[in-house]
């Protein structure tokens with residue numbers, strides 16, 4: 291939390307202060323999206339092994355061709371339908387290895403997430419960004435790395451910073 295934003299808080303009562311400093315300590319942290327597969331399935335994207343970062347050497351994770359599946363929780367569904375995302379909206383992408391010989395899903399390599407909290411993530415358009423290695427609940431992204439995600443998602447400012455266009459069927 292920046293000093294400027296902290297100042298008005300200092301005027302509040304001691305009780306609220308304890309609560310607010312707990313939020314401050316969590317700023318920049320982005321929770322793992324528990325049970326994301328219970329959300330609405332949005333779409334998938336197939337990413338070839340020669341796509342952008344995938345072909346860099348030394349290899350940048352996930353180092354393989356992959357299938358991305360995208361899921362949204364109920365609050366994110368509201369946003370996808372209206373263009374305005376309430377706090378608590380979560381969109382998750384999971385990257386699975388593509389098995390070249392069968393075309394099937396292989397191992398899960400990574401989970402990526404956008405979590406909406408207008409106050410906590412104000413510096414990055416109200417979205418916190420996270421990536422988690424498979425099996426880990428620890429966000430790989432520090433505040434600077436999250437800003438790099440945001441810089442590209444800025445292109446979709448008019449769509450709430452989200453690239454996915456939901457198609458009802």
Ligand code: HEC
Pocket residue numbers: 334335358360381382383402403404419420421431435436438439440442443451452453454455
């Ligand atoms: C160079 C541009 C770019 C960068 C950098 C980027 N993204 Fe994205 N992101 C995209 C695009 C394009 C899509 C849509 C992909 C698709 O539909 O297959 C997307 C989709 C997503 C989605 C699904 C919601 C949506 O917007 O459709 C999540 C979650 C996500 N990105 C997280 C991240 C995270 C976390 C980072 C940082 C590690 C990141 N992105 C960095 C371009 C980017």
